[in-house]
Amino acid sequence: MPCQIALEEDERTGFASIGTSAWLNNGFREYDEYQHLTEPVLYCDCCRHVLRAREFQRRQGRDQSPSVDAQKYPGDFNGLTTCVFLHDDDLDSQEWEAALNDFKVQKPEYSRTVRHHWADVELIKSWLDDCEKDHGPACNEHQTSATDTGSLLLLDVIDDCLAVGNFKDQYFALSYVWGASKQFLTLMENYDQLRQPGTLSKQPLTNTIKDAMTFVKSLGERYLWVDTIVGEFSMIHRGLHLRNPVHNPR
Amino acid sequence: MCAIYSCAMATIVALNGDSADAGLPGVPPTARNTTATFVTPGLHMVERSSLENMLANHTYDGVDVDCVYNTRAWTFQERLLSNRSIYFLDEQVYFHCKKQLLCEDRYISDDTSFYTLDKMRMTSAELKSKTTRAGTYSPLDEFRWYEEIVAEYTAKKMGYPDDIINAFTGIQTMLTRMFDWPFVGGLPTSLLDLALLWTPVTTIERRLTTSQQPSWSWSGWVGRVRYADLVRPGHRPISSLFRPLANYQLATPATIVFECMSAPLKAFELTKVPKGLFDPFQSTSSPITEDSYYVFDSNKRRCGMLIGVPQEHVLSIASGDLKLLALSAWRSNNSLTKNGPVISHLSDNGYFSDEEVYDQAFRDAEWCTYNVMLVRSVGDAYERVAVGQMHVDAWHGAGETRGRFAVN
Numbered sequence: 001m002p003c004q005i006a007l008e009e010d011e012r013t014g015f016a017s018i019g020t021s022a023w024l025n026n027g028f029r030e031y032d033e034y035q036h037l038t039e040p041v042l043y044c045d046c047c048r049h050v051l052r053a054r055e056f057q058r059r060q061g062r063d064q065s066p067s068v069d070a071q072k073y074p075g076d077f078n079g080l081t082t083c084v085f086l087h088d089d090d091l092d093s094q095e096w097e098a099a100l101n102d103f104k105v106q107k108p109e110y111s112r113t114v115r116h117h118w119a120d121v122e123l124i125k126s127w128l129d130d131c132e133k134d135h136g137p138a139c140n141e142h143q144t145s146a147t148d149t150g151s152l153l154l155l156d157v158i159d160d161c162l163a164v165g166n167f168k169d170q171y172f173a174l175s176y177v178w179g180a181s182k183q184f185l186t187l188m189e190n191y192d193q194l195r196q197p198g199t200l201s202k203q204p205l206t207n208t209i210k211d212a213m214t215f216v217k218s219l220g221e222r223y224l225w226v227d228t229i230v231g232e233f234s235m236i237h238r239g240l241h242l243r244n245p246v247h248n249p250r
Numbered sequence: 251m252c253a254i255y256s257c258a259m260a261t262i263v264a265l266n267g268d269s270a271d272a273g274l275p276g277v278p279p280t281a282r283n284t285t286a287t288f289v290t291p292g293l294h295m296v297e298r299s300s301l302e303n304m305l306a307n308h309t310y311d312g313v314d315v316d317c318v319y320n321t322r323a324w325t326f327q328e329r330l331l332s333n334r335s336i337y338f339l340d341e342q343v344y345f346h347c348k349k350q351l352l353c354e355d356r357y358i359s360d361d362t363s364f365y366t367l368d369k370m371r372m373t374s375a376e377l378k379s380k381t382t383r384a385g386t387y388s389p390l391d392e393f394r395w396y397e398e399i400v401a402e403y404t405a406k407k408m409g410y411p412d413d414i415i416n417a418f419t420g421i422q423t424m425l426t427r428m429f430d431w432p433f434v435g436g437l438p439t440s441l442l443d444l445a446l447l448w449t450p451v452t453t454i455e456r457r458l459t460t461s462q463q464p465s466w467s468w469s470g471w472v473g474r475v476r477y478a479d480l481v482r483p484g485h486r487p488i489s490s491l492f493r494p495l496a497n498y499q500l501a502t503p504a505t506i507v508f509e510c511m512s513a514p515l516k517a518f519e520l521t522k523v524p525k526g527l528f529d530p531f532q533s534t535s536s537p538i539t540e541d542s543y544y545v546f547d548s549n550k551r552r553c554g555m556l557i558g559v560p561q562e563h564v565l566s567i568a569s570g571d572l573k574l575l576a577l578s579a580w581r582s583n584n585s586l587t588k589n590g591p592v593i594s595h596l597s598d599n600g601y602f603s604d605e606e607v608y609d610q611a612f613r614d615a616e617w618c619t620y621n622v623m624l625v626r627s628v629g630d631a632y633e634r635v636a637v638g639q640m641h642v643d644a645w646h647g648a649g650e651t652r653g654r655f656a657v658n
Contacts, residue, residue: 015289053293062291084341084355086286086294114354116283116294119276119343124336127345127352128260131334138368139347141256141333152254173258175328175335177318179269207273207280208264215262215277224262225254 003047018050045108049085053113055103056096086116121218128219154223157213159197162229171223174212181206183228252331252420261332263325265304266340268318274338283341301337301344301351305364323406323417330367330399331420367421370395371428381487388489392429393444397477399425400436400448405474412459414469435467435504442506443494443578447621447637449479450539450558464504464658465634466623471560479538479557480621480639482531482584491581493617505631505658508575512655515572515624517648519546520556530594530604531584537596543567544607547644551609554640555591556624563626563635572626572635575655576645580619583639589614591639612641620645623657631656 003018017023024040043051057063087093097107114120131139154171156163165171184204193199201210209226216224255261266275273280286294304317319325329335337344342354351362362369374392381387399421408417415436422433431438437445446466454473457463463470483491496510520543528537538557545554559567566572583591588606596602612618620640625632632655 049293050290054290057291082298083295084298085289086283086296086341088292091292110357111355112357113293114342115276116286117276117281118278119274119282119338120354123354124343124345128334128336131345131347131349135347135349139334139349167253167257170259173255173261173328173332174264175255175261175319175325175332176264176270177268177322177325179267179271179318181270183270206270208267208270211274211277211280212262212264215274218277221259225258 003044003050015050018047019054039104043105045111046083046085048105048108049111049113051105052096052100052103052107053087055105056100059099085111085113087113089116089118119215121215125219152225153229154225155200155209155213155229156222157217157224158222160200161197162191162194162200163223165223169223170221171225172212172216172221174209174224174226176208185228252423255328255331255420256333256424258332258334260334260336261328263319263329263332263335263337265301265317265319265337275340276338276343296341298341298355299339301339301346301353302362302364304339321405321407323403323408323413326403326406327417327420331424365398367424367428374429386487386489388487389429389440390444390488390492393441393481393488395429396425396431396438396441396445397481400468401474401476401478404468404476405451411457411472412461414457414459415463418469434500435464436469437467439500442498443496444477444481444488444492446577446623447480448475448477449637450475450541450560451536452539453541454558454560455562456560462503464506466506466657467504470634476536478532478536479529480637482529484531484584484586493579493581494577495579495620496575496577501656503658505656508577508655508657510652510655511576511645511650512573512653513576513645513648513650515567515574517548518553518574518644519548519550520544520567521546523555524595526596526598526602528594528596528602529584530592530602534594534596534602538593542638545638545640545644547647549611551611551644553608553612553644554622554638555593555607556622556636556638559624559636566626567635572624573632573655574622574624574640574645575657576620576650577623577637578621579617579642580621580639581616583619589616589618590641591619607639608641612643618642625655625657631658633657 003023024037040047087096093113100107150166152165152167152169152171154163154165154169183206194203201213209228212224212226216222262274264272264274266272275282283294283296286296289295305320307317307320334347335345337346345352346362348368350359352359374395377391378387381391403418403421408414418436422436425431425438426433429438431440433439448468450471451474454471454475456465457470457472468475481488496508498506498508501507523538523540523542523544525540526537527542528534541559541561542555542557543559544552545556547553582589585592590612591607592604593607594602594604606614608614618641620642621637622640623637624635626635634657
């Protein structure tokens with residue numbers, strides 16, 4: 001990979017060297033028959049991401065020159081198996097792709113950049129929808145295998161309250177580590193209150209549960225099951241002792 | 251419990267962080283990739299922790315496992331029971347269903363070499379239909395799925411001693427559904443002859459639980475165990491290599507009544523094994539526990555090995571008031587050229603050499619290895635102390651008698 005060689009040999013310029021003649025010759029310097037080339041025969045996915053990001057900036061009339069000090073390549077860089085490229089959150093990937101349609105460096109076939117700070121909920125939703133629609137009974141067993149007739153206490157993330165549902169409801173489950181967190185638990189005392197809409201998010205819930213509620217809501221779904229709401233209502237889960245609610249795995 | 255995760259539309263897995271305060275990276279207000287490396291305007295990069303690597307990194311004692319989620323017993327069960335999962339990693343989200351493993355930075359399915367219950371079910375169904383046609387099917391072939399789960403599960407951490415069974419019942423239910431295995435104390439009773447042959451990887455001690463777990467199960471002990479010390483068929487079908495010797499009946503509570511040959515331990519001498527013993531056909535990084543003993547016959551010839559004797563029982567070994575029970579036999583062990591077991595010793599200067607466990611005076615024949623259980627009497631019943639292997643000729647020379655032994 002010319003980019004890897006260039007990055008390793010010229011740490012001062014780092015990623016800035018991608019696309020330069022130094023980078024090109026690094027990849028081909030040992031082969032006389034390639035010396036006449038003015039561009040690589042093949043671009044790796046890394047180089048494609050970098051060159052396309054730079055070209056996009058240029059076409060937008062923005063400064064595409066990187067600040068030098070931030071360009072040092074991270075020591076263990078080994079192409080796409082060890083790194084994920086991130087694009088700015090406000091970037092519209094489709095607009096980006098359309099804008100570079102005629103650019104000589106085509107988009108990678110294998111990898112894509114991901115949104116920097118925020119998960120791509122639309123993409124996740126499409127995976128879920130495809131799986132439900134196209135993957136047949138194997139993936140959708142949960143809809144038919146619900147033989148358990150018991151009720152489930154669920155978080156209703158739309159009405160922001162507790163709801164009594166059952167195994168046939170469309171709900172998400174949360175799997176996470178408690179660690180040293182102090183968990184808010186649903187008990188008999190606060191059960192009636194929490195059945196009222198708009199009450200749940202006012203409780204001191206842990207961040208993972210709060211984020212899971214936000215995520216379920218952003219998918220356009222309603223129900224979430226988490227183990228802390230089991231409380232006194234049904235089964236013992238995670239050795240959940242009400243007098244000692246701190247889950248401290250060793 | 252089983253149903254909650256398997257009936258969900260999807261399980262949201264918080265793979266990052268070491269507590270419930272960590273949040274889900276990428277879900278507001280929990281921003282992800284806050285320390286990314288700048289590449290060029292509009293582009294950053296971060297290190298890629300593949301889901302496959304994160305889940306593979308699970309059973310190394312003494313080595314810090316970065317992913318706390320993967321060190322816990324409850325979350326292990328939750329992950330296995332889930333039909334469909336959305337994994338939140340530090341840098342991106344993965345989606346795993348029975349058909350695909352998708353992630354935000356790839357157009358195609360990512361590698362899925364980690365195992366799932368569904369993969370076990372499919373692989374074993376294929377194998378079963380193939381071997382059934384060839385007339386070679388044996389339920390023992392399915393033992394390897396159990397072995398794999400137990401080796402990982404017993405390395406997990408849990409909050410309460412009773413979790414050893416509580417965090418396993420959902421997995422049991424699924425395995426019963428898949429393979430028709432009834433369970434007692436965490437062991438599938440239809441494969442009990444093999445399932446009894448677990449050995450500790452490190453020092454173990456009895457587990458104190460509200461409902462006492464049996465000593466013959468790993469659930470009765472605290473510590474990581476595996477089967478690879480005594481059950482190592484390689485690519486050969488177990489059924490052609492393995493023969494049960496003991497008859498047994500199950501009694502309540504969680505008692506196995508063996509009817510089998512036994513020999514007194516005092517007919518033998520034990521010597522603690524040197525450090526750095528390992529199976530030459532496995533990695534040097536997974537050595538045999540140092541709590542193991544070579545067994546010598548009355549002529550001081552080495553004739554076997556007991557693996558993982560709990561330190562609390564070392565003194566009772568010296569008193570010699572223990573019995574060995576003959577449970578089963580192997581046609582051949584781990585070596586391709588020897589029938590008896592072969593062991594390797596890694597010396598301090600880094601050299602290692604293979605040697606046979608049995609003294610050269612013992613013939614190396616097929617079916618020359620007995621799997622034995624060391625038991626001590628407690629009241630009118632017995633308790634498991636360790637298991638191991640012994641040469642059949644040494645066994646016959648030790649004054650064996652037939653008897654009934656209730657082990658609980």
